[in-house]
Amino acid sequence: MKPTVGTFAFIARFVILGLALAFVIGLFWPGSGERLRERFGLAAPPPPASAPAAHRDTGPVSYADAVAAAAPSVVNIYANKIITEQALRMYSNPVLQQLFGGMPTTYQHREQTLGSGVIVSARGQGYVLTNNHVIANAADIQVLLYDGRIAKATLVGADEETDLAVLKIDASNLPVIHMADRQPLRAGDVVLAIGNPLGLNQTVTMGIVSAVGRQLNSASAEDFIQTDAAINLGNSGGALIDAEGNLVGINTLLIGKAAGAEGIGFAIPVATAKKVLDQIIATGHVVRGWIGADYAFVPVPANSGLPAAARGAQVTAVYPGGPAAQAGIQPHDILLRIGTDDILDPADLRRHEASLKPGSTVEVSGLRNGVPFHVPVQVVQRPPMNASPGLNDQPP
Numbered sequence: 325m326k327p328t329v330g331t332f333a334f335i336a337r338f339v340i341l342g343l344a345l346a347f348v349i350g351l352f353w354p355g356s357g358e359r360l361r362e363r364f365g366l367a368a369p370p371p372p373a374s375a376p377a378a379h380r381d382t383g384p385v386s387y388a389d390a391v392a393a394a395a396p397s398v399v400n401i402y403a404n405k406i407i408t409e410q411a412l413r414m415y416s417n418p419v420l421q422q423l424f425g426g427m428p429t430t431y432q433h434r435e436q437t438l439g440s441g442v443i444v445s446a447r448g449q450g451y452v453l454t455n456n457h458v459i460a461n462a463a464d465i466q467v468l469l470y471d472g473r474i475a476k477a478t479l480v481g482a483d484e485e486t487d488l489a490v491l492k493i494d495a496s497n498l499p500v501i502h503m504a505d506r507q508p509l510r511a512g513d514v515v516l517a518i519g520n521p522l523g524l525n526q527t528v529t530m531g532i533v534s535a536v537g538r539q540l541n542s543a544s545a546e547d548f549i550q551t552d553a554a555i556n557l558g559n560s561g562g563a564l565i566d567a568e569g570n571l572v573g574i575n576t577l578l579i580g581k582a583a584g585a586e587g588i589g590f591a592i593p594v595a596t597a598k599k600v601l602d603q604i605i606a607t608g609h610v611v612r613g614w615i616g617a618d619y620a621f622v623p624v625p626a627n628s629g630l631p632a633a634a635r636g637a638q639v640t641a642v643y644p645g646g647p648a649a650q651a652g653i654q655p656h657d658i659l660l661r662i663g664t665d666d667i668l669d670p671a672d673l674r675r676h677e678a679s680l681k682p683g684s685t686v687e688v689s690g691l692r693n694g695v696p697f698h699v700p701v702q703v704v705q706r707p708p709m710n711a712s713p714g715l716n717d718q719p720p
Contacts, residue, residue, distance in 0.1 A: 390565060391516065391528050391565075391569070392569075394516075394569040395470065395526055396470040396499040397443045397444075397499045397501035397571075398440060398501075398563050399440065399452060401465065401466070401468075401491075402438065402466045403439065403462035404463055404466075405436070405437060405461055405462050406432050406434060406463050411428075411430065437458055437459075439455060439458030439558060439560045440519035440520045440560060440561045440563075441491065442561070443499060444500060444501060444503070444571075445605075450498045451490055451601070452493060453561070454488075454491060454561030455487050455488065455489065456486075456487045456488060459491070465478075467493050468525065469495065470499065470526070476493070478491065480605065480608065481608040481609055481610075482604070484708075485612075487576050487577075487592070488592065490601055490605065501563060502570050503594050504566060504572045509593075511534060511535055513532060514530065514532055514567045515530075515532065515549075515553055515564050515566060516564070517529045517551070517553040517555055517559060517564050517575055517589070518562055519555075520558045521555075521556035522558050524558075529553045529555075530553055531553030531587070532553075534550040534588070547596060547675065548592065549572070549573045549590065550590055551589050551591060554589070555590075556578070559589075560576060560577070561576075562574070564591040573594055573597070574591055574592045574597050576590055577589070611682060611705055612706040613678055613679065613681060613684075613704070614704055615648045615651075615701050615703060616643040616646020616648040616649060617643065617646070619670040619673055621669060622635070622636050622638050636658050636660045636667050637658070638659075639653060639657045641655060642655060646704075647703060647704055650702070653699065657690050657691070657697075660691065661689040662676050662687075663687060677703075680703045685701065685703070686700070687700055687701070688700075
């Protein structure tokens with residue numbers, strides 16, 4: 325037994341001595357242990373390289389492909405207008421000048437408006453969609469194409485309410501933009517504006533959709549896309565595209581710094597532009613239905629327990645002799661349904677009303693003093709609405 329104990333004691337002394345020696349060597353020569361293990365082939369294998377972090381699906385790094393697909397369809401528009409102004413021609417005779425001052429007269433001068441447009445059809449006849457305020461009262465319209473060609477444009481028709489106009493150019497090999505047909509835009513979607521701001525053709529700016537369904541005139545059925553993509557003077561009529569290069573809107577106006585605003589631009593949705601385009605090509609003008617009433621949001625008392633934005637629209641005025649008056653619709657009626665469609669709010673009702681065919685009959689349902697009613701209404705063509713933008717609204 326004693327020899328065995330002596331053997332273990334001997335081994336223990338050498339182990340303790342070795343550990344002490346290793347401690348001293350590691351203290352004064354750090355890294356020597358690793359080098360010895362490498363020398364005798366005892367080094368641990370390197371850890372596997374960590375895989376790069378997966379790229380989150382937050383959008384492409386570049387939008388160059390989208391711009392390359394859409395930019396050739398965006399054109400520059402130069403509208404030449406003859407402006408007539410009043411002037412006072414002074415008499416050469418000092419006596420007559422002192423007595424009468426001068427003689428009223430008029431003079432004319434040429435003024436050029438810059439804008440943008442989008443090629444939307446090339447079926448043997450190139451149609452260009454732009455803003456009405458770009459070409460209004462123009463005596464001559466020139467279109468500069470992406471490849472440098474210049475074409476003379478003729479006006480097919482215009483719609484003041486949506487501020488859209490359709491031009492026709494005679495040119496070959498026209499690149500037609502692809503109109504978006506996917507899900508509707510949402511706030512936060514990336515959009516790019518392409519146009520001719522301040523004469524800087526093919527300028528591209530990027531932003532997001534700030535809001536959809538914006539109305540700047542409560543009496544109109546307008547339905548703007550609000551964006552913070554830079555829209556400047558000359559961008560009017562240009563393309564607002566999505567991250568894939570599809571047309572989602574026609575840039576039309578901005579709220580400028582004079583109103584203390586920055587980064588607030590508006591575009592006409594492509595669905596609205598397409599309806600106007602088709603009607604103007606077919607008939608030269610846009611026809612809208614009208615039932616002869618004005619609307620507002622349904623008032624909901626704060627203590628009613630109902631949501632603040634109740635469904636439907638309240639009638640605020642009925643035009644004498646109009647379809648609504650003849651059908652018996654009265655102010656303060658709550659309209660809930662038109663035809664087969666529920667009414668969400670006044671803007672939704674105006675859009676449905678405008679889409680109705682004049683001469684048709686539609687059933688309108690609602691509440692009068694809490695009692696349901698259903699009346700047939702004869703739709704007529706809506707009279708012109710000379711709606712002008714607000715004081716702080718500036719067409720770019």
